[in-house]
Amino acid sequence: MQKQALVLGAGGFIGSHLVKRLKAEGFWVRGVDLKFPEFAETEADDFVIGDLREQSICREVIDRRFDEVYQLAADMGGAGYIFTGQHDADIMHNSATINLNVVDLCHKRNIKRVFYSSSACMYPAYNQEDPDNPNCAEDSAYPAAPDSEYGWEKLFSERLYLAYNRNFGMQCRVARFHNIFGPEGTWTGGKEKAPAAICRKVASAAQGGEIEIWGDGTQTRSFLFIDECVEGILRLTRSDFEGPVNIGSDEMVSINQLVDMVTEIAGKPLRKRHIDGPLGVRGRNSDNRLIEEKLGWRPNQPLSEGLKQTYAWIERQVRGNR
Ligand code: NAD
Ligand code: GDD
Structure with missing residues (x-):
């Protein structure tokens, strides 16, 4: 059935x-x-x-x-x-x-x-x-x-x-x-998370320009596709x-590193301007020992792979909105 x-x-x-x-x-x-x-x-x-x-x-x-x-x-x-x-x-x-x-x-x-x-x-x-x-x-x-x-x-x-x-x-x-994170996720409007927000900012920036980052960019996170x-x-x-x-993913990166990965994917070197913003915790990373033990499986896709697909999708949304 x-x-x-x-x-x-x-x-x-x-x-x-x-x-x-x-x-x-x-x-x-x-x-x-x-x-x-x-x-x-x-x-x-x-x-x-x-x-x-x-x-x-x-x-x-x-x-x-x-x-x-x-x-x-x-x-x-x-x-x-x-x-x-x-x-x-x-x-x-x-x-x-x-x-x-x-x-x-x-x-x-x-x-x-x-x-x-x-x-x-x-x-x-x-x-x-x-x-x-x-x-x-x-x-x-x-x-x-x-x-x-x-x-x-x-x-x-x-x-x-x-x-x-x-x-x-x-x-x-x-x-x-x-x-x-990934394609078809919220990318604008105030509820978007860092990967989508950074992809949007990079896609919207002029070549050689700058983008705003909340905080000093040394706060860390991991992102799961x-x-x-x-x-x-x-x-x-x-x-x-x-x-x-x-x-979650256990590939922890700083927000500055996340920005560098996205600008590299976009082929668009940009300056970072660190500004005040809502920050949350200083550091976070998934601990994957328990999922591995209980399910015999853990996420393992490199962050850069998911970012490539996500950037391509958000870049299309930004172009469509212009
Ligand atoms: P999302 O906001 O895209 O999806 C949540 C959906 O719930 C929305 O479409 C919203 O319209 C719907 N919803 C809200 N209130 C409702 C109501 N009263 N009746 C019916 N529908 C209602 O978020 P998501 O990223 O898809 O997250 C899904 C779940 O995973 C949520 O519980 C979220 O808290 C949890 N979560 C997500 C993340 C993440 O990074 N995306 C991280 C941690 C936990
Ligand atoms: N959203 C966003 N936009 N965050 C930015 C930006 C920006 O333009 N620039 C820098 N950041 C920084 C935030 O200040 C924060 O320190 C870090 O990037 C991560 O921000 P988010 O991705 O928005 O959220 P989070 O990781 O603090 O929390 C998210 O993950 C949780 C699960 O791990 C949220 O989506 C929560 O709802 C979720 O439960």
């Missing part, structure tokens, strides 16, 4: 890529979101425009037929959205309400396999102050001290899904994503391991 999957947040970046992959695997897929995907038509068999904060919508879209449910809907964005403090109440209220509704309805409809997307933003700020040696091992989560309300909501919600496992025999799976993220989601969901587990 054809397998059936429900993707919540299917109009977003990761959700829309996941729908494509599930369709390629032969699934019947229902997507739900406040909006359709922005950059390509959805491949879902059924796409419901609906607000998952509403219990009535959750009752309508979550039904017993689903073998797998992927919960990616959230109020989220990059540093320019989550670290300004201006959206804290919305982020906490919107995402927590979605998660409370979704996990309870899945339980009541007897759906066992539910994937939940947490974030590296739940790790304590005190372990991410040294840009060269951040600690993001899964067991370093406590004592909890995320540096954003977004991170606190993620921590609460991952505990929520795991509580349903313990008390109701569900098989929820929890991943902590580390900065996912979308295809490897989707691979990790499916492997974890179908495994016996509930998590939480990091899904």
Whole structure:
């Protein structure tokens, strides 16, 4: 019998890529979101425009037929959205309400396999102050001290899904994503993350010009290409391991290095102007020991490969917008 999957947040970046992959695997897929995907038509068999904060919508879209449910809907964005403090109440209220509704309805409809997307933003700020040696091992989560309300909501919600496992025999799976990037991701408007923002700035700059970088550029991160993220989601969901587990790259770079990689791909040497901006933690890198141990798999694609595809796509968007 054809397998059936429900993707919540299917109009977003990761959700829309996941729908494509599930369709390629032969699934019947229902997507739900406040909006359709922005950059390509959805491949879902059924796409419901609906607000998952509403219990009535959750009752309508979550039904017993689903073998797998992927919960990616959230109020989220990059540093320019989550670290300004201006959206804290919305982020906490919107995402927590979605998660409370979704996990309870899945339980009541007897759906066992539910994937939940947490974030590296739940790790304590005190372990991410040294840009060269951040600690993001899964067991370093406590004592909890995320540096954003977004991170606190993620921590609460991952505990929520795991509580349903313990008390109701569900098989929820929890991943902590580390900065996912790729084509068809948000690249402008204020919610974009560093890889997309840098690609946009480089593509928009005049030859020999300069681009603005938030902070001194020595803050570090790792960035995971979308295809490897989707691979990790499916492997974890179908495994016996509930998590939480990091899904991220362990190729840590400084933001200055990220800029240099993009300018090289673009063939456009540019000056960097470091300006004030929302910064987040000083250093972050995915620790991939646990995923390797539990799933026998870890992401391994070089950052430069994903950046080439992403830059080419964003460059086309920038040209189209001129
Ligand atoms: P995204 O913003 O592109 O997708 C999220 C989708 O959720 C959006 O399309 C949005 O419209 C939808 N949504 C928000 N509120 C909704 C509501 N009330 N009802 C229905 N839909 C609603 O983000 P993404 O990058 O695809 O991220 C997917 C998930 O992964 C999110 O939970 C995010 O917090 C998590 N995550 C992403 C990253 C990353 O780097 N992209 C990192 C860590 C965690
Ligand atoms: N967005 C952005 N835009 N960031 C910039 C820019 C710019 O133009 N210039 C420099 N940066 C710096 C930010 O100041 C930050 O220090 C770093 O690049 C990374 O910023 P983001 O990619 O926006 O976010 P993040 O890594 O701090 O957090 C992201 O990853 C988490 C998971 O690891 C966010 O997407 C979170 O929502 C996500 O959960």
